[in-house]
Amino acid sequence: MAMPEKNLPEKEPFDLLSIPVVKKFVKSKWYPGIFQWIVIFVFSIIVYELVIGTVDPSKNFGTTMTWVLWWPIIPVLFLVTGRFWCAICPFGKLSDIVRKFVGSKRPMPKFLRKYGIWLIDLFFIAITYSDHVWGIVESPRGSGYLLLLLVTMVVATSVFYERRTFCKTLCFLGGLAGNYSRSGALKVQATPDICKTCKVQSCYKGSEGVEGCPMFQFPRTMESSAECNICGNCVKNCPNNSVKITTRVPTKELWGLKNPKLEHASLAAVIMGIVFVQNITMLEPWQNILSAIGSVTGTSSYVVNFTIAFIIAMALPILLLLGTAKLASLLGMEGSIKKNFTRFGYAIIPLDLAGHLAHNLFHIFTEGKAVWFNSIRLFGVDSNPASLSLAPTPTVQMIQYIVILIGLVGTSYVVYRMGKNKNTAFKAMLPYYVLMTVLAITNIYLFSLPMMHRV
C-alpha cells in the first residue's frame, strides 16, 4: 500500500562531504587557503592600481575588477555558495593574519555583540550614500581610500578582539551577505545525535592547529546560514565527523526561520530601496526627480536634493511593507504588525537579490570587456577597443526582466510557504502578493529605461 505523502520521510539532503575528494580537500590546509591567497594577491594589485594607477575609471584595473566584475557577481556567489566569499575575502584573511601574529584576542565588546547588525546596516547605507554624493565608484582614488579605510578597521579590530569581530559586526557587506546567503543553496549543519555526546566542542573552541569558528557560531545549534562562512574550520576540528556541508533548495531557509529579527527584515526592505536608488540615478528621469525635489526644497544643491531622494527611496519599501502588514492584519492575519513586518520582510530577499543582480548584469554585460582590456593593460598591452559591450542592450534587458521574474517567483513562493506554515487564509496573504508584484513591476519598468555606464 502506498504511503500517504505526508508520512513519507523527508529526503536526506546531499552532503558534499560524502564525496571523498571534496572531504579530503576541505579537511586539508589548502582549503580555503589556496583561494584566500589568490584573492589577497589580486586584491593587493587592485588596491595598488586604485591608489597609484590612472584616475580614468574606464582604464583602471582596480575600478573594473571591483565594480564591473566583483560587485555584479557577488549576489550570484551568495546564491550558489552561501557565504563562501567571506571565507576567502581578503579582509577576512588579513584579519586572520593580524590576529595570528599580534592579536590580543579579547572577547568581542558587548555593544558590538548586541548592536553589530545595526552598525552593519548603517555602514552599508552610509557607503551607498557617500558613493552617490562623492562618486566613489567612478573615482579610482575614492574606491582605493574606501578599501584602505576598511583595511584599517580590520587591522584595528583584529589587534584587539578575537576571531573575525570585524566580519561579524562591522563589515558593510555583512548584512547583505547574511541576507543573501539565507537564500543560498549551501548549508553547513551538524548531526545533533552525534553532537549531543560530544565533550570537546572543538568546532567552536578550536584545536591546536585550527581556530574555532571565526564567526562565533556553534554548528550544533546553528539554524541559519547567514553567519556561516563555510570556511571548513568546524569540519577540520570535529573529531566525530558530525559536520556536513549540504545542498538545499534556494530560499528554503527564509520560510522556516524560527527567530526572525527586525534588523534583518528592515535591511531587506532597505536594500530594495537602495536597488531603486542605484537604478534611478543612472536613468533618464533622474534629473526630473531632482528638479521636482529641488522645487520643494527650494535649493539646487545636489547633496540636499539627493539626500531627500535617498531617504524617500529607503523609507518607501519599509512604509509599503508596514502598510501591507497593517492591511494583512485587517484582513485577518494573525500576529502583531511588528511580527508580520519582521516575518515577511525576509520574503523580499529573493527580489532584492534579483534586483541587485539585474542592475549589475547591465554593467557586466555592457562594460564587461573592460575587465579583459584593463587586465592586459597591466602587462603593457594598451588597446582602444571599439566597444566594451559583451551583449546588445535589448538582450541585456531581456535577461534583466527574466531575472526579476525569477526573483518574483522566489519571493512569492516564500510568501506562500510562510502563509502555509501558519495556515493563513489566502485573503490575508493577498496584500503581500500584491506588494511583491508591485515591487517587481517597478524594477522591470526601471530596467526598461536607458541606463548610464559605471566606467
Added chain:
Amino acid sequence: MNKCRNRLKAILFPIKMHENCKFAHYIIRITLNPLINFMEVENLKKVFLCLFTLAFIFSINVRALADGDHSKNIKQATENFKNGSSNDQAEDNAGMYHDNGSDMEGMDHDSGSDMEGMDHDNGSDMEGMDMEDDSSGAAHDHHAAVVETPPNYKVLGTYGAVNLVFILIGVWNKWFRRKGDLNNGNA
C-alpha cells in the same frame, strides 16, 4: 487622563530600556518603533492623508525646470533606445554629442546602451550631476576628459601610519605586556 498618558508612553517608549547601550537603543526607539506603533494605533487616516499629499506634490509637472533644450536630447536618446537603435545609429548619435574628443579615447561603450544622443558636455551627465557647481563633479563626469593626477602620498602615508600604530599596539600587547605578565605569574 492617565489612560491617555499611558497610551502615549506606550507609543513613545515601546521597548524596555536596556542597561547598557542607551544611545543605540535610543536610535532604534526614535526610528522604527514609533513608526510601527503609529501604524498599530488608529492613525491610518493621517498616514493616507500624508501619502496623498506627497503623491499630489510629486505629480505636479515640473519638467519646465529642466535645463532648456537639453531635455530634447534626453527624449531623443530615450526614443532611440526604446526603438532598439543599431550601433551605427548610436555611433552617429555619439558622434553628434561627443565631437570634442572627450569620449574616453575611442572607448565607445556600444552606444546602443550608452544613453545615445546625450550631450555629456552640457551638464546632462545624469549620475552625480552637480546642480550647484560643475567644477565639483569631476568624479561623476563619465565621459569628460580625464586629467591624470599623481597619487596622494599624504593620504596614503596617513593610512600607513594609522595601521602601523595599531600593529605596534598589537606587538606591544602580545609580545611585551602579556609576556611580562606571564613572567610575573599573572597569566
